Amino acid sequence: MPEPHLRASDTDRAAVVTTLDRSLADGRLDLAEYEDRATRAHAARTYGELTELTADLPRPARPTRPAPQRHDVTRALYGGTWHGAWGGDLRAAWTGWLTTAVIVVGVWLVSMLATGDLQYPWPVWVIGPWGVVLLARTLGERRGGDGDRQQLTA
Numbered sequence: 679m680p681e682p683h684l685r686a687s688d689t690d691r692a693a694v695v696t697t698l699d700r701s702l703a704d705g706r707l708d709l710a711e712y713e714d715r716a717t718r719a720h721a722a723r724t725y726g727e728l729t730e731l732t733a734d735l736p737r738p739a740r741p742t743r744p745a746p747q748r749h750d751v752t753r754a755l756y757g758g759t760w761h762g763a764w765g766g767d768l769r770a771a772w773t774g775w776l777t778t779a780v781i782v783v784g785v786w787l788v789s790m791l792a793t794g795d796l797q798y799p800w801p802v803w804v805i806g807p808w809g810v811v812l813l814a815r816t817l818g819e820r821r822g823g824d825g826d827r828q829q830l831t832a
Contacts, residue, residue, distance in 0.1 A: 682726025694719045694728045701735050768816055775812055779805040 695716050702712040715731045722728045782801040790797050 680725055682724060682729060684725050686722055686725050686728050690725065690728060691719050691722060694722075694731055697732050697735065701732075706735060768812075768819060771812055771815075775805065775808055778808070 698707065698712055698715050698719065701707045702709070707715070719728060719731050722731070779801070782804045786797065786799065786801050
């Protein structure tokens, strides 16, 4: 902790109470001693007062964790899935795109046959941008070479 005369914050007091909680759970403190120290921790004004409360307790071991890798960050942001909806499986993404393409092109063809006129090819605006993004993602996956990512296989 910083210098003992400096004022402690609520976060500092909460951290000391958390240490006391662990010590109670581990059997290092009995309930009466825990209650006394926790009360004093909430009333503490300086770091010195807080340090006294945990001076006879072992410091918790800090877990060693390697620096996060790129796929760890991606999992954290997207919950382990690619953009939350497609999962990590590119085959499923392409299947969804193809299914949608068949449906919208089918609707377009049926409407052309029903009217007898050549109509504007509007399905390109439904499946075009989606296909471009999906193609870019697929090419990015193949170039990335990350072992955690699944590759599109025929």
